[in-house]
Amino acid sequence: MTEKHIIIIGAGFGGIHAAKELLKGGNELRITLIDARNFHLFQPLLYQVATAQLSPEDIAYPIRSIFKNNKNLTVLKERVSAVDLDNKCVNVERGNLFYDKLIISVGVTPDYFGNDNWKDLAPPLKTLEDALKVRRRILNVFERIEAETLHPEIKPEPLNFVIIGAGPTGIELAGALAELSKHTLKNEFRKISPERAKIFLIEAGPDILPGFKPKLIKSAEKSLMKLGVTIKENARVTNIDNDKVEVKIKDSIEIIESKVVLWTAGVKAYFGNDLLSSKEKIPFDRKGRVEVNKDLTIPNYNDVYVIGDFAIFKDENNKPIPGTAPPAMQQGTYAAKHIKGTAKEKFKYFDKGSLAVIGRNEAVADFGKFQITGFPAWILWVFVHIGYLVGFNNRLFVMIKWAWNYIVRKSTARIIYTNYNKK
Numbered sequence: 001m002t003e004k005h006i007i008i009i010g011a012g013f014g015g016i017h018a019a020k021e022l023l024k025g026g027n028e029l030r031i032t033l034i035d036a037r038n039f040h041l042f043q044p045l046l047y048q049v050a051t052a053q054l055s056p057e058d059i060a061y062p063i064r065s066i067f068k069n070n071k072n073l074t075v076l077k078e079r080v081s082a083v084d085l086d087n088k089c090v091n092v093e094r095g096n097l098f099y100d101k102l103i104i105s106v107g108v109t110p111d112y113f114g115n116d117n118w119k120d121l122a123p124p125l126k127t128l129e130d131a132l133k134v135r136r137r138i139l140n141v142f143e144r145i146e147a148e149t150l151h152p153e154i155k156p157e158p159l160n161f162v163i164i165g166a167g168p169t170g171i172e173l174a175g176a177l178a179e180l181s182k183h184t185l186k187n188e189f190r191k192i193s194p195e196r197a198k199i200f201l202i203e204a205g206p207d208i209l210p211g212f213k214p215k216l217i218k219s220a221e222k223s224l225m226k227l228g229v230t231i232k233e234n235a236r237v238t239n240i241d242n243d244k245v246e247v248k249i250k251d252s253i254e255i256i257e258s259k260v261v262l263w264t265a266g267v268k269a270y271f272g273n274d275l276l277s278s279k280e281k282i283p284f285d286r287k288g289r290v291e292v293n294k295d296l297t298i299p300n301y302n303d304v305y306v307i308g309d310f311a312i313f314k315d316e317n318n319k320p321i322p323g324t325a326p327p328a329m330q331q332g333t334y335a336a337k338h339i340k341g342t343a344k345e346k347f348k349y350f351d352k353g354s355l356a357v358i359g360r361n362e363a364v365a366d367f368g369k370f371q372i373t374g375f376p377a378w379i380l381w382v383f384v385h386i387g388y389l390v391g392f393n394n395r396l397f398v399m400i401k402w403a404w405n406y407i408v409r410k411s412t413a414r415i416i417y418t419n420y421n422k423k
Contacts (some may be wrong), residue, residue, distance in 0.1 A: 021336030165265030
């Protein structure tokens with residue numbers, strides 16, 4: 001029997017689960033897993049790295065370690081520049097790789113809605129590098145204002161933080177930033193009071209947590225306001241400068257002074273339609289995602305599967321499934337089974353619910369017919385995230401850190417990696 005070569009692009013949740021499923025059982029498959037980085041990143045906890053609750057190594061795990069005992073799987077640290085669909089070829093930095101079957105799981109990138117010049121002023125939170133950059137900006141503001149108090153001739157800088165986008169990432173970041181200023185940094189400075197920091201959460205829509213039930217939205221709003229977070233809904237950002245954000249609310253313009261502006265407002269496909277050749281044959285949505293078939297293959301190319309955030313898949317109610325970890329994991333497993341001939345004809349997403357944490361002991365969980373708020377939802381959030389972490393060491397270390405931080409409310413992950421060329 002001829003050995004089939006399966007290429008997986010992307011070692012995120014979808015790619016990792018596809019690889020693990022392909023490796024199950026005896027088969028004649030040769031698997032190549034390609035990623036530009038040498039680690040699998042647990043993105044849902046990036047905000048905890050950004051707010052100094054966890055270290056980068058706590059949420060990242062070497063890809064090679066995951067598959068060290070699987071001799072028929074090769075890991076390549078390469079950048080993919082294009083996929084030649086007609087010639088069944090993946091273009092990488094060091095040459096071309098040919099495949100029999102291909103799984104694409106490349107994820108998304110921040111969408112600034114035509115204002116790409118805002119990216120340096122309002123960094124996103126999608127990569128480990130982003131998280132470290134955000135952490136550096138947040139911690140440096142406290143350090144800089146403390147130093148400025150020694151110079152009366154310098155006008156004191158407002159201790160304001162602006163987060164644009166109030167989906168799960170936005171509210172988790174707002175809650176964690178409030179905990180950092182009010183508890184973690186308390187009594188550590190001599191001239192300033194970190195707890196006086198003001199956090200503004202900006203949402204263009206009518207509610208925070210779009211898609212969640214009204215009961216959960218109200219609970220989240222109450223928890224955020226308890227932490228001192230100022231929520232501005234129906235607020236559209238019209239401009240961002242080095243030291244201020246311009247927001248339009250109804251017919252009035254409001255200016256918020258801030259040196260730290262963070263972007264959690266929107267995403268689009270990482271490559272858009274630039275990744276795939278013969279793109280005129282392939283349907284894309286307005287965010288550059290591929291509209292896949294019911295078996296997750298690309299129209300006109302049944303040997304190529306697109307999963308995760310790069311795919312747009314609609315359920316039986318014609319509603320797109322969310323771009324989160326659980327759908328990507330299920331899609332990865334399904335695509336692998338379909339390649340092996342053991343999957344059902346159509347992919348069906350099983351909705352396990354949605355979770356978002358607001359702060360210490362506060363979270364919301366939506367399971368469709370019932371919802372949970374407060375401490376029970378927070379406990380559930382903790383165990384779900386621990387369970388999803390790859391690697392026993394990661395789970396153990398994160399659990400120990402969370403337990404210690406919970407008791408003493410002091411994180412030790414507050415090292416500032418200095419970059420003298422950037423703020």
